[in-house]
Amino acid sequence: MAWSTRELAELANIKVSAIRHYHRIGLLKEPARQYNGYKKYGVLDLVRVLHIRRLADLGVPLSQVDELTDDRARAPDVLREIDAELALAIERIQRTRADIAAMLPDSASVDVPAGFEPIASRLSAADRALLHIYTQLYDDAAMSDLLQMMKTGVGSVDDDIEALPADADEATRQSLAKRLAPIIAESLNDYPWLSDPATHLLKSEQVTRETFIKAILELYNPAQLDVLKRGSTLAHEQVRAMREANEDAE
Numbered sequence: 001m002a003w004s005t006r007e008l009a010e011l012a013n014i015k016v017s018a019i020r021h022y023h024r025i026g027l028l029k030e031p032a033r034q035y036n037g038y039k040k041y042g043v044l045d046l047v048r049v050l051h052i053r054r055l056a057d058l059g060v061p062l063s064q065v066d067e068l069t070d071d072r073a074r075a076p077d078v079l080r081e082i083d084a085e086l087a088l089a090i091e092r093i094q095r096t097r098a099d100i101a102a103m104l105p106d107s108a109s110v111d112v113p114a115g116f117e118p119i120a121s122r123l124s125a126a127d128r129a130l131l132h133i134y135t136q137l138y139d140d141a142a143m144s145d146l147l148q149m150m151k152t153g154v155g156s157v158d159d160d161i162e163a164l165p166a167d168a169d170e171a172t173r174q175s176l177a178k179r180l181a182p183i184i185a186e187s188l189n190d191y192p193w194l195s196d197p198a199t200h201l202l203k204s205e206q207v208t209r210e211t212f213i214k215a216i217l218e219l220y221n222p223a224q225l226d227v228l229k230r231g232s233t234l235a236h237e238q239v240r241a242m243r244e245a246n247e248d249a250e
Contacts, residue, residue: 002040012049019049027052027065058082115147123150124162126219133215137208142193142200149187157183161228166221173227180231185238 009016022028028048034040055065059082068075099114112120112128113135120128127150135143157179164176188194201208216225 002034002042003046005039005041008041008046008049011046012053014049014053022049022052022062025062027062059086113143115143116150119147119150122158124158126162126224127158129219130215133211137201137203137211138197139200139202142197145191145193149191152186161224164221164223164227166223168223173223173230176227177230177234180227181234181238184231184235185242188235188239189242 005016005019009019023030031039031041031045052065055068056062060078064078068078113131116131134146160176193200198205
């Protein structure tokens with residue numbers, strides 16, 4: 001019994017191109033040819049192809065097939081390595097499924113980091129962009145704190161800042177800054193690391209500072225930047241005043 005390349009491929013349930021590839025990389029020896037020049041595959045060729053396919057299905061790289069065939073003692077080590085890689089892949093898939101599950105109930109936006117789905121619809125485009133950047137700058141503990149801040153801090157002030165035109169007048173800017181200041185002050189009190197984030201940084205302080213500055217300069221217009229700066233200044237003044245008052249009371 002002899003099979004052509006096509007017949008062998010059908011028996012092994014693979015493509016003809018796969019058999020040709022096995023020949024090219026030396027995994028499958030060239031068979032004898034019939035009088036008409038066509039390849040003539042036998043039972044041992046079929047077994048070899050099925051063996052290659054079995055190892056490939058297990059995740060063994062084709063470059064290691066001969067090694068495992070020649071040295072069966074190596075098989076457990078290689079399979080353990082593959083199993084570890086599969087475990088990591090499964091973990092990544094499970095995380096992805098969990099993220100998707102969190103997005104589906106509330107039709108949450110897909111352009112926010114994991115965990116922020118419940119408040120995605122309340123975030124401005126700039127907020128969502130900054131959050132993605134923050135994931136590369138701050139550790140998980142900091143991101144968890146940021147989530148809590150945004151749950152309580154997102155509201156009409158954020159909406160008004162987002163809608164603020166670049167040529168907003170002085171009175172509007174100052175009014176917004178005064179409304180923003182108590183929110184920032186509360187966060188500074190509740191999360192002291194905001195004043196000194198060094199222990200929560202994933203990158204150097206210089207890289208973090210430069211990245212943050214570049215981001216806000218591109219994401220906010222001049223009026224919005226002015227409001228954010230004023231609000232931050234007022235918030236720090238409020239925090240200092242409260243701390244001094246507490247010290248005097250003691």
